[in-house]
Amino acid sequence: MDFCAIDFETACQQRASACALGMVQIHDGKIIDTFYSLIRPPAGMDILPFFTEIHGITMTDVSTAPDFEELWPRIQAFIRGDFLVAHNSSFDQSVLESCLEYYDIDFSPQRFECTLQCSRRRWPELENHQLDTISEFLGIELDHHNALSDALACAHVYLEAHA
Secondary structure (H helix, E strand, O other): OOEEEEEEEEOOOOOOOEEEEEEEEEEOOEEEEEEEEEOOOOOOOOOOHHHHHHHOOOHHHHOOOOOHHHHHHHHHHHHOOOEEEEOOHHHHHHHHHHHHHHOOOOOOOOOEEEHHHHHHHHOOOOOOOOHHHHHHHHOOOOOOOOHHHHHHHHHHHHHHHOO
16 A cells, blocks of 8 residues: 655645645555655745644744745655545645646646545544544544644554555
């Protein structure tokens, strides 16, 4: 089982405002690599205080970070053509697509799988299937809204759901 778990944090409501990215590379069902970077959002898409309250990232934190376009070659190399996995994948897929569109980058992921949907099917008895709930249920360490921690948890959830 080869895939790349991915998680974005955003600066504001605009989906092209990615300000952090975590990715986890899985090969033969095992974690083989991780990637984390802050991302400088496009001009005019400053990190709003409400979003900082969620993920703890400020404009000062991202002031010297690469923008998405600068980071894209590393992101693309890390994905390696594997399918992508995210918790509530419609959000992360829309962030990726919006960033690609904003910078006029041509890329279409092979497919996106959603661990929210997987966990609902696999563990219907849970009261909800939020990432922190499912992580606690499975004993997965989670620093929620840290993009790398969320991506690692997502990778573990996907592997457990398909065990």
